[in-house]
Amino acid sequence: MPSPTTEPAATRRVSLLTLGCARNEVDSEELAGRLAAGGWELAADPEDSDVVVVNTCGFVESAKKDSVDTLLAASDTGKKVVAVGCMAERYGHELADSLPEADAVLGFDHYADLSDRLDDVVAGRKVASHTPGDRRKLLPISPVQRPAAAENVEVPGHAQHGWGPRVLRTRLDDSPVAALKIASGCDRRCSFCAIPSFRGSFVSRQPDEIVAEAMWLAEHGVKELFLVSENSTSYGKDFGRDGATALERLLPRLAEIDGIERVRVSYLQPAETRPQLVKAIATTPGVAEYFDLSFQHSSEQVLRRMRRFGSTDSFLALTEQIREYAPEAGIRTNVIVGFPGETEHDLAELERFLTGARLDAVGVFGYSDEDGTEAEGFDGKLDPQVVTERVTRISALVEELTSQRAEDRIGTFVDVLVELDDDGELTGRAAHQAPEVDGECVILDAPEKTETSGASPRAGGSATRTPAKRPQVGDFLRCEVVDSAGVDLIVRAAPDADR
Numbered sequence: 223m224p225s226p227t228t229e230p231a232a233t234r235r236v237s238l239l240t241l242g243c244a245r246n247e248v249d250s251e252e253l254a255g256r257l258a259a260g261g262w263e264l265a266a267d268p269e270d271s272d273v274v275v276v277n278t279c280g281f282v283e284s285a286k287k288d289s290v291d292t293l294l295a296a297s298d299t300g301k302k303v304v305a306v307g308c309m310a311e312r313y314g315h316e317l318a319d320s321l322p323e324a325d326a327v328l329g330f331d332h333y334a335d336l337s338d339r340l341d342d343v344v345a346g347r348k349v350a351s352h353t354p355g356d357r358r359k360l361l362p363i364s365p366v367q368r369p370a371a372a373e374n375v376e377v378p379g380h381a382q383h384g385w386g387p388r389v390l391r392t393r394l395d396d397s398p399v400a401a402l403k404i405a406s407g408c409d410r411r412c413s414f415c416a417i418p419s420f421r422g423s424f425v426s427r428q429p430d431e432i433v434a435e436a437m438w439l440a441e442h443g444v445k446e447l448f449l450v451s452e453n454s455t456s457y458g459k460d461f462g463r464d465g466a467t468a469l470e471r472l473l474p475r476l477a478e479i480d481g482i483e484r485v486r487v488s489y490l491q492p493a494e495t496r497p498q499l500v501k502a503i504a505t506t507p508g509v510a511e512y513f514d515l516s517f518q519h520s521s522e523q524v525l526r527r528m529r530r531f532g533s534t535d536s537f538l539a540l541t542e543q544i545r546e547y548a549p550e551a552g553i554r555t556n557v558i559v560g561f562p563g564e565t566e567h568d569l570a571e572l573e574r575f576l577t578g579a580r581l582d583a584v585g586v587f588g589y590s591d592e593d594g595t596e597a598e599g600f601d602g603k604l605d606p607q608v609v610t611e612r613v614t615r616i617s618a619l620v621e622e623l624t625s626q627r628a629e630d631r632i633g634t635f636v637d638v639l640v641e642l643d644d645d646g647e648l649t650g651r652a653a654h655q656a657p658e659v660d661g662e663c664v665i666l667d668a669p670e671k672t673e674t675s676g677a678s679p680r681a682g683g684s685a686t687r688t689p690a691k692r693p694q695v696g697d698f699l700r701c702e703v704v705d706s707a708g709v710d711l712i713v714r715a716a717p718d719a720d721r
């Protein structure tokens with residue numbers, strides 16, 4: 223690992239392009255921190271850089287295609303191009319062979335000395351492409367032995383060791399929302415998923431480290447923390463005694479940080495979602511009443527083949543339990559349809575669940591084989607045309623149900639974090655809406671609040687009334703929901719709009 227005090231060489235410029243999910247966004251900000259420490263200047267525009275680093279996504283075919291397209295577009299600028307991230311980790315030299323436009327394809331193990339490797343690339347020195355391997359083998363099988371072992375393994379987003387009090391991160395935008403990694407990897411063995419093989423075994427970050435980074439984010443203007451991992455319900459399982467409730471203890475610590483107004487948890491596994499965690503998320507002040515539960519399906523038969531647990535009835539019981547604590551809670555999920563062996567009866571079971579659960583947002587994915595997964599070898603594969611038809615059928619149902627759910631919110635009040643002021647249109651998100659994946663709130667008529675100024679009427683002076691300040695990005699506004707459009711809400715600031 224390079225020393226953070228190393229004198230930077232002559233300034234070189236790098237631009238970072240990020241594909242994929244919020245975990246990748248965190249990884250990019252960590253890479254930006256490393257590169258800044260190595261003397262690199264960050265350029266927003268690839269045209270202004272010496273080298274373009276593309277942080278790729280390797281999740282599904284469409285994400286891989288986007289990554290390749292971005293690499294090709296970066297190469298069209300004539301700048302040096304380096305692929306990092308999930309797709310680079312997963313395919314390594316195979317990607318390099320098929321994409322000569324990339325000057326280097328680097329894996330997670332290259333992150334610690336990325337600055338040096340970029341120097342090599344800029345100087346025209348060949349950098350050997352990453353050789354993929356199963357990253358689950360890098361950490362001990364016993365979870366409690368992992369935190370210590372992880373100090374010697376490159377885990378993106380966990381790179382605090384050896385940097386002392388300094389947070390190894392540079393913000394790449396000035397959004398009031400920032401993802402914050404609480405853990406990485408996954409010990410589950412879902413038959414359709416390749417992520418554990420390249421993100422590795424589950425390992426949690428230490429609570430103090432997470433809190434320190436959250437404070438740093440608050441100092442940089444962040445109002446909402448978006449806690450990310452591959453499986454947040456497992457947080458702390460590698461801490462030994464008391465680890466099972468580590469997330470319940472972490473949430474209030476984060477919510478109490480000065481400047482942090484909302485903490486949002488993502489990536490909950492239904493089978494691991496315990497009652498006390500539901501209660502903690504639903505009732506801890508400052509924690510969004512938001513449940514991102516990855517149900518994937520609800521037919522028991524399909525779930526078993528996916529190597530997952532649960533059923534329509536147990537999942538409905540979980541959504542009921544959430545609403546007992548927080549009737550307005552947001553619940554979102556992803557589902558896969560057309561899984562090998564899925565019958566009409568299974569699909570009807572999924573429809574029964576979706577209809578009963580009244581979810582706020584649902585991502586619908588058609589099954590497709592992923593390299594190296596167990597499901598790739600399953601029998602009972604459905605014709606792609608049938609998969610497409612089922613996606614269309616479930617998507618139509620989801621659209622109808624989620625629109626109804628948004629409509630049900632008309633007349634309620636929501637706290638909206640203002641995130642964009644674009645050509646006079648203010649938009650933001652309420653507690654039940656996560657960044658990018660769910661709907662948003664369109665704020666009508668910015669508050670017409672008036673303030674008095676000048677001499678105090680009490681003292682006999684004449685007061686003048688001045689128009690209120692327009693809400694700024696980063697402000698929280700108490701709003702009434704006046705209409706809906708699909709999953710989006712149309713809201714109007716309440717008379718006493720400041721939260």
Ligand code: SF4
Pocket residue numbers: 241242243244245246278279280281285308309417
């Ligand atoms: S963690 Fe998964 S979704 Fe996120 S960038 Fe990597 S492959 Fe894509």
